[in-house]
Amino acid sequence: MALSHLKSLQALELALRLGSLRAAGRMLWITPAAVGQRIKALEDYLGIDLVVRGRSGLRPTSELSGALEHLRAAFHELDTVATMLNLQRGEEIHVAATSDFADFWLKPRIGSFIAEHPHVLFCINGEGDAPLRIGQVDCEISFGPQRPNSRDDLLFRDFVLPISSPENTRRISNVALRERLEGFPLLHLDFYKEDPSTPNWAAWIKAQRLRRTEPNRGIRFQRIKLALEAVRANAGLTICGLALLGPYIDDGTLSLPFAVSTGQWTHHAFQAHFRPDALLRPQVKRFREWLVAQAAVTRDWLLQRVQSAKPLQRPGRR
Amino acid sequence: MALSHLKSLQALELALRLGSLRAAGRMLWITPAAVGQRIKALEDYLGIDLVVRGRSGLRPTSELSGALEHLRAAFHELDTVATMLNLQRGEEIHVAATSDFADFWLKPRIGSFIAEHPHVLFCINGEGDAPLRIGQVDCEISFGPQRPNSRDDLLFRDFVLPISSPENTRRISNVALRERLEGFPLLHLDFYKEDPSTPNWAAWIKAQRLRRTEPNRGIRFQRIKLALEAVRANAGLTICGLALLGPYIDDGTLSLPFAVSTGQWTHHAFQAHFRPDALLRPQVKRFREWLVAQAAVTRDWLLQRVQSAKPLQRPGRR
DNA sequence: GCAAGCACTAAAGATAATCTTTAGCTTATT
DNA sequence: AATAAGCTAAAGATTATCTTTAGTGCTTGC
Numbered sequence: 001m002a003l004s005h006l007k008s009l010q011a012l013e014l015a016l017r018l019g020s021l022r023a024a025g026r027m028l029w030i031t032p033a034a035v036g037q038r039i040k041a042l043e044d045y046l047g048i049d050l051v052v053r054g055r056s057g058l059r060p061t062s063e064l065s066g067a068l069e070h071l072r073a074a075f076h077e078l079d080t081v082a083t084m085l086n087l088q089r090g091e092e093i094h095v096a097a098t099s100d101f102a103d104f105w106l107k108p109r110i111g112s113f114i115a116e117h118p119h120v121l122f123c124i125n126g127e128g129d130a131p132l133r134i135g136q137v138d139c140e141i142s143f144g145p146q147r148p149n150s151r152d153d154l155l156f157r158d159f160v161l162p163i164s165s166p167e168n169t170r171r172i173s174n175v176a177l178r179e180r181l182e183g184f185p186l187l188h189l190d191f192y193k194e195d196p197s198t199p200n201w202a203a204w205i206k207a208q209r210l211r212r213t214e215p216n217r218g219i220r221f222q223r224i225k226l227a228l229e230a231v232r233a234n235a236g237l238t239i240c241g242l243a244l245l246g247p248y249i250d251d252g253t254l255s256l257p258f259a260v261s262t263g264q265w266t267h268h269a270f271q272a273h274f275r276p277d278a279l280l281r282p283q284v285k286r287f288r289e290w291l292v293a294q295a296a297v298t299r300d301w302l303l304q305r306v307q308s309a310k311p312l313q314r315p316g317r318r
Numbered sequence: 319m320a321l322s323h324l325k326s327l328q329a330l331e332l333a334l335r336l337g338s339l340r341a342a343g344r345m346l347w348i349t350p351a352a353v354g355q356r357i358k359a360l361e362d363y364l365g366i367d368l369v370v371r372g373r374s375g376l377r378p379t380s381e382l383s384g385a386l387e388h389l390r391a392a393f394h395e396l397d398t399v400a401t402m403l404n405l406q407r408g409e410e411i412h413v414a415a416t417s418d419f420a421d422f423w424l425k426p427r428i429g430s431f432i433a434e435h436p437h438v439l440f441c442i443n444g445e446g447d448a449p450l451r452i453g454q455v456d457c458e459i460s461f462g463p464q465r466p467n468s469r470d471d472l473l474f475r476d477f478v479l480p481i482s483s484p485e486n487t488r489r490i491s492n493v494a495l496r497e498r499l500e501g502f503p504l505l506h507l508d509f510y511k512e513d514p515s516t517p518n519w520a521a522w523i524k525a526q527r528l529r530r531t532e533p534n535r536g537i538r539f540q541r542i543k544l545a546l547e548a549v550r551a552n553a554g555l556t557i558c559g560l561a562l563l564g565p566y567i568d569d570g571t572l573s574l575p576f577a578v579s580t581g582q583w584t585h586h587a588f589q590a591h592f593r594p595d596a597l598l599r600p601q602v603k604r605f606r607e608w609l610v611a612q613a614a615v616t617r618d619w620l621l622q623r624v625q626s627a628k629p630l631q632r633p634g635r636r
Numbered sequence: 637g638c639a640a641g642c643a644c645t646a647a648a649g650a651t652a653a654t655c656t657t658t659a660g661c662t663t664a665t666t
Numbered sequence: 667a668a669t670a671a672g673c674t675a676a677a678g679a680t681t682a683t684c685t686t687t688a689g690t691g692c693t694t695g696c
Contacts, residue, residue: 002345003400006324027320034655045598046403067402074395077388082321084385280363352684
């Protein structure tokens with residue numbers, strides 16, 4: 001007959017060491033109620049009380065006090081084991097993400113995750129606190145078609161339309177709508193090239209019935225970042241997605257020279273793929289939950305930004 | 319971040335100490351497959367192997383060997399805690415059962431349970447290995463009406479009919495059926511008195527259309543045991559249930575002077591009631607499972623014994 | 637050598653332990 | 667006295683864990 005209630009003993013030791021169920025719950029990543037249940041289960045099993053809640057703190061009962069020393073020793077030994085086996089290591093999470101996604105979306109937000117998980121070290125596209133290891137990517141984030149039956153998390157679709165600097169938007173507004181782009185430099189961004197529903201300049205101009213000679217002329221960019229730098233340098237307009245640009249749109253660093261209704265939801269989407277065995281690690285699991293939750297915020301922001309202009313047309317969700 | 323996989327660590331330590339998953343499973347009261355799963359879960363989590371299966375035995379891998387000492391120490395400390403808290407005590411089970419049930423049914427069978435659970439001490443109606451404690455009965459077994467909505471386990475109903483010694487059966491058989499009981503001493507057993515469907519001698523004789531003057535005369539017994547002693551001493555016949563008498567019927571110590579079809583299923587039944595908090599203890603839980611299983615054997619034996627004579631009339635089950 | 641027995645592994649489905657949520661209670665604090 | 671913080675209780679949901687069944691490899695005996 002080997003001993004049972006291991007988790008109860010762990011909760012008991014931790015709660016007494018930290019002085020509260022709440023603190024123990026934080027360590028165990030469970031609610032205080034669950035800690036109390038664990039302890040109570042053991043008390044019910046033994047038929048005796050093990051802890052008393054004194055004024056602002058827990059104390060062991062006399063029945064437990066003799067055994068407490070051994071309990072502490074046991075979990076101290078287990079901690080040693082855990083350290084030697086690297087069981088509760090300061091966890092590393094390796095992420096491979098489309099550069100623009102990493103720069104514009106992930107890196108600005110990752111601080112909020114690290115704040116809650118100080119022990120986690122990140123390696124994003126080979127850079128960060130954790131050293132690079134080949135073939136050990138826990139999470140891949142890409143922009144592409146949604147694969148059916150895949151376990152990947154769909155983060156959000158994008159909404160593409162012309163983007164400009166505030167200065168150029170002002171300049172353009174003085175020109176009649178149909179002529180606005182005539183003679184104006186167009187920047188071509190290939191990031192969305194594979195997406196079937198994202199128009200290039202020629203298609204967009206045609207759909208909007210504008211006039212523009214040689215709409216395919218102009219500098220091409222592979223990365224959103226570089227295209228936006230050119231836009232901000234007043235080098236021209238580009239068709240780009242809004243999803244990654246929330247802060248820039250909100251603070252006016254970038255602006256929309258045409259109505260939101262001239263834009264288009266992408267068919268492709270930002271998606272996260274996690275290595276199944278990486279999800280065994282609780283920190284990776286929590287990163288995934290955080291990622292999905294953050295993505296939902298962005299999705300809602302984008303949805304509201306677009307819907308306020310064209311309330312009848314909603315993108316598919318999930 | 320407190321450590322996880324406590325059960326895995328326990329299984330690991332135990333399997334390495336005992337040398338096989340099977341042996342560890344016996345200690346943990348789980349299947350060998352489950353022990354293997356526990357260990358594998360930890361191996362998968364860590365991404366390394368922890369044990370190798372050598373020739374007839376398990377060995378720790380080099381990754382584990384350093385930590386093994388601490389692992390052993392940890393569970394040794396926990397064993398100490400368990401002993402001090404009386405967590406894995408040599409368990410006592412206190413049973414209060416109708417005397418006749420205890421004597422005829424429970425005590426003859428209890429050895430098979432003890433054989434599998436050597437550490438369990440029994441106290442049956444105040445007697446046995448464990449000392450008597452007031453108000454601490456874990457299991458009550460009674461014969462009575464089935465209470466609706468109760469959590470009690472119905473063990474079996476009884477089947478009542480006249481019982482005699484083999485000698486008296488032989489003697490009686492020479493007399494014509496209707497006259498068989500005339501002048502023959504009748505013993506009255508009160509054990510089944512409260513049961514609405516058990517006939518007394520007068521009712522049984524009337525139902526069978528036999529002749530017998532003053533069928534209510536005769537010695538009365540409270541306990542089956544005493545009535546049967548009188549029957550075996552050829553002091554007369556009694557109406558009694560078969561359920562507790564299996565061995566005596568099978569080996570011919572007792573016999574049936576009338577056809578089985580003259581008998582009757584009782585309305586009352588033998589039932590076991592377990593204190594809810596006693597069922598928290600695994601040994602009590604296992605005793606309950608054993609009890610129910612043994613009862614099913616008796617029920618089947620009785621059913622077959624009765625059905626072979628009157629195949630169309632079946633008692634309700636459960 | 638070859639079957640037979642034993643021990644472990646794998647995958648699925650079933651079971652049971654465990655957790656979260658919500659609401660309520662008690663004790664300390666302002 | 668009101669508020670806040672921490673614990674408890676009960677329910678339902680979620681996971682972890684176990685059993686079952688089938689399959690593989692290794693030892694043992696013939």
